[in-house]
Amino acid sequence: MIYLDPSSKLINSPEFAASVAERFFLGLAPNGQPFFAINVPFPEGTENLVSLRDVGTLLSDLEIGAVMHAVALANWHDVHPRCARCGEPTISILGGSTRKCPACEAEHYPRTDSAVIVLVRDREDRILLGRQKIWPAKRFSTFAGFLEPGESLEACVVREVAEEAGVSLSEIKYLGSQPWPFPASIMLSFTAVTDNPEDAEADGEEIEAIRWYTREQIAEDIASGELLLPPGISIARRMIELWYGQPLEGVEAWR
């Protein structure tokens, strides 16, 4: 669990020095105010806690940036108590941005896993959405997958969509990115065009169903409850709305 602490009283205090492993310096707000995250074990019997997924849409840009950073850092610290080189315990240094092994002096840095997310269109300007088995019923979204070692982002886009939906792509264009620290990803978003929409087929493993959507059909399916879009905080939702031309209303399904 993470508390965000916008107090500057912690700087140079003995308490901060003594507990640096549990406190991470996140940075300075534009007004100079420092932000820290305090990473503490989940207290037993605590009620009324909310997750980032629940409050994400209520936060300001500054707050969401600080929280994303805090969650990503905490996820990394929690699973890197030991040195990957020699196995000895590591310590947090530099305000929590790095861990160091006192035994072999190796420094360890937070890892970010790159994933691509793709909005696939055809020449009639329809979009292809897919449905993962693990999602809530009626949820469809864009295609996504992790970058493999040594792979370019463009090759990853082509491979993921070929694997999951069976179509080939061209005109791959970068749109933007979104940190997704669940636990340590960044989503890099692209649009791409396929010339063989008739070959689209769910792989039956990760993706259990696919659908082509016109703007008219997507509005209709949302209105009837036949389609649940990804949540407003997600880059997938923004990609779909970018194509649609305006925000889409509709029940949101987390995950």
Ligand SMILES: [Zn+2]
């Ligand atoms: Zn070591």
